[in-house]
Structure formats: structure tokens, C-alpha cells
Amino acid sequence: MTVLVVGDVIDDIVVRPLRGVTADSDTPSAITACPGGSGANQAAWLGVLGTDVRFAGRAGAADVDAHTAALAAAGVDARLAADPGTATGRIVVLAEGGRRDMYTDRGANLNLSPADLPDDLLDGVRLLHVSGYSLFHPGVRDAVGGLMRRARERGVDTSVDPGSAAFLAHTGAEAFRAWARGARLIFPNLDEGRQLTGEHAPSDVAAALATDHAVVALKLGADGVLIAAGDGTRFRLPSPPAEVVDPTGAGDAFCAGFLTAWASDRSLEDCAGSGLAAAASAIAAVGARPHLSPPAPQSDRAP
Template sequence: MPGRRALVVGDVIDDIIVVPRGPIRTDTDTSASITRHPGGSACNTAAWLGWLGAPVDLVGRVGSGDAERHASALRASGVDAHLGEDATLPTGTIVIVVDGETRTMLTDRGANATLPPTAVTDALLAEAAVLHLTGYSLFDAFSLDDLAALVERAHAHGVIVTFDPGSTGFIADYGLERFRTALDGVDVLLPNLDEGRMLSGEHERAEVADALLRHCPAVVITGGASSVLVARRGEPPVEVAVQPRAAVDPTGAGDAFTAGLIAALVAGDDLVAAAHEGVRIAGMAVMQPGGRPTDGR
């Protein structure tokens, strides 16, 4: 629906990114580069969307006194932020330890756990072409009934619902069967290959896609060494090539991919063309530090 907006709902995080300058030594010091960035999967996706010029709203929750700090950072990328404040819990924080292509994340969800479904208003949905949700919100803020009601409201407004499962750790903690139930009504599922394997119980990418298509009409699987797989019910799967890059920092590459894909959907492109745009933006993201675009709009 060209001319309408992207609506992203989910986590607002303070990222602390640690890049050791050598092997981590226990019980003593290890020299490292340590930087602080505003983050969160939903916010990173929204920031890339705004940077791409897509009209985008972000709904989230932070600790007391932090709304303007995070809203200002999002505005710099062109995002309209709708942030509530929690009087008790702090803004969520993640310590990310980067080792080459791998990341270890230590997470305190903080105020994200109290994001109310009512924060996603009908007024916002009425302006949206795509509603993007993540499994992080399902883990601690939304119940299954909350999610189902939100998806139903979105569909009533003619909105496409995309869903990023979040992480294998949170999926396992939440429970596979409950998580699969949460996929009912989702239009486009966006797992990486590890998440897809966990959710489907399959290993080979084609079998993963087939199994997930029982839950959602379209699945886009990232994380392949050479391509992204786009699978849709009743149509042959399509591989979208990924050009290998020597990554500076893989943090946020998946969120950037999602932003490119959503921006293309908002512009009226089909899912395959949208996946091509996602690959392009993810390739840009891994060539810079942090999870958001670094050069403003």
C-alpha cells in the first residue's frame, strides 16, 4: 500500500558492545574496545527504515527519564517514536561480546517487559502498510491473546504483519509449541536459519521452509552462506543471492535486512524484490560498527 507507513513495535535497548582485542582471559583483565549505542531489534529496524526514507513509527517503552534520549536518537534517523516510560524498571540493556562473526549477548529486558498492547493504537494502524513485531515482545510483554488481538486489529486495517522470532534462546525459554501458536495470523515470518530449524524441527533449509509454511503463508529465511530463501505457499521457493563481505560488526545485520524488506513492501514491491532490498541493506550494515546507520539520514 504505497503512501502508507511502516509501524514497528518492540524493544528499546541500550547496547554495550564489547570487542576483545585478544582471547578473553578469565579472572583477569582482557583489553577490549567498549562502545555504547542505543539499540534494540525493533529500534534498529525502525532506524534503518527511517534512514532509507520510509515513513515509520516506533512504539516502545523505556525507563523513567529516558524517553527523550531514545526518541531523539530515533528522530535523527527519521523515525517518529512513541515511547512510554516505566516508573520502576530501567531501560533494557544488552552487553554484546563480539568475536569475529559471532556474538554473545547478556540481556536485561527492563522496561520492555511492561509495554502494553494498547500502546499500538488504531490511529497508528490506520496509517500503516506493514506492522512489524518481534518475538522479544512476545517473551515478556504480550500474551498470546494480546498478540492475536493485535494481529486481528492490524488485518482489519488491511495491514501486512511481519514477524521476526528474535533469538533461539528466547524461543527455547518461551516454549516451542507456545511460540508456534503465536505465528497464527502472521503474514511474513522472518527467521534466521537457526531459528527456523528450532521452530520447524527440520535441518535442511528447504524442509525448514516447508514446515514453517504450515504456520504462515510466507517465510523468508536468512543466515544462509550464499543466499536468502523466499518461500510462499503454492509457489516455488526463490533464492536471493548474498554477496560475502568481510564484516566489521555483524550486530544488527538482521534488523537492517528486515528494514530493507519492509521498506520495499511499503513501497509496493513483491516479496522477492523486497528480499533483494533486504540483502542490499544488510550488506551495508555489516560494514559499520553498531546496529544502526551511522551517517544520519
């Protein structure tokens, strides 16, 4: 079963201060450049976890080959549009004390158009997963919304990860809920869920969202996940123990782990556990993508 992911592809710069930040002067830091973008991260985790995955997005023309190759290495069929005039999006991530502050320039992602999302993207697809970043910008939202409508006309399920509490606060909860309504699954974190519903307690947030979606997976960070389904199912699972090196991409990994199990028709408990295991793996390393083992050296000698 193929999962199609639509969302941002980004060049991440992860900054980890090695001691307290010194205002207006130098702070020794570990700085890592790596590929990112919520949608692309989710696709990469899906591929590494063994799901047949396709990704559609947009990058600067100079970077399309490199980003396509990085996704292909994770097992992703990447369909990237090349933007001739706008650079690939960039984010500076300040990762410190178990949190990450992101300084975001979405770049070419803001030019994603209907032409970048042709009908054949949906061929053989069982689920279309949309990163919420693609719903915050009017032009991109129109393009992705059209793809979501075509998916539903084909009987393809849809899912949404809201993606950003800050962008939700700017856009407005009711507008976003209207755009996402009809998605079978939704994956907010607690801050996003509170923005979307006006509720505070996790159980109330999940219950409110379950009126719009068949499955709500409310991500609670170190406290695990709360699952609420339209059939009345409610349960909570704790996060497994993990050292937090860099929390960037943990939510993306959770989505991928959950959807990997969901694509195999496993129980919601298994889906939630798979998501939490992927998230624990993500926070244990720098960067938002799975770390891939280098290929084994090849010998030129005949055996």
C-alpha cells in the same frame, strides 16, 4: 505507506576483544555504547531506507527523550511510553570472530502494556511488524497480540521476526507458531527456523513455515537468504561480499530492507536483494543501527 513496528528499545554495550580473551583477567577491548533493541533497530533501518515508519515501545522515563531523538534522527515517528520505575533495557554484546553473544536485561520492555498501544497507532498503517521478543513475555504478548488482532480487523497485514533462538527454545515452538500464525510474512534465521519446525535442512524449514505464512524469508547469514512463498515460489540469493566488523543487527537490517521494497510492491527477488544489501551495510560497522552522517556545518554569514 506506513509501517508500524512494535518491539524492544535497548541500550547496547558492544564489546569487541582486540586479542584472545584472557579468563579471570584483563582483555584489551574496544567498547561502544549505542542505542539498540531489535524492534527499534528495524524501525531505524526502515526510516533511513526511506520508508514511512512508526515505532511503539517502552523505555525508562529518564531515557525516553534521548531514545525518541535517536529514532527521529533516523526518520522514525517514535511513540515511546515512559516507565517511571524500571530502567531501559540493556544488552552487553560480545562481538568476536563473526559472532555475537548477548547478555540481556530487557528492563522496561517487559512492562509494555495495552495502554502503550492505542488504536491510533494503526491510523494510516499498511503493515504491522512485530519483533518476536514482544511475544515471549506473557503480559507483553497479551498487549501486542491485541494490537495484532485489531490490525487484522482493519485489513492491515502483519509480519513477525522471531528474534531469538534461545527464547524460542525456552518458550516452545508450538506456542510461538500459534502466536505468530496469521502473520503474512515471517523472518527467522536458520537457528530460529529449526527451533520452530524441528527440521534441519533450510529447504525443509522454509517449506514447513510456508504452511503458516504467505512469505517466509529464512535468513542464512553469510549464505544469504532462502525465500519460500505459499504459492510455491522458492529461490535462494547469496549475500553480497562484506567485511564483518560487527554482526549485531544484521537480521534487523535485513527485515527493514526487505520490507522497504515490499512496501513499494516490488518483487520478492527485489525484496530479498534489498534485505541482503541492508544486512551487508549493517555488519560493516559497529552497532545495530544505521550510521547517520552528521549535519553539515552551517555558516552564520549571509550568502
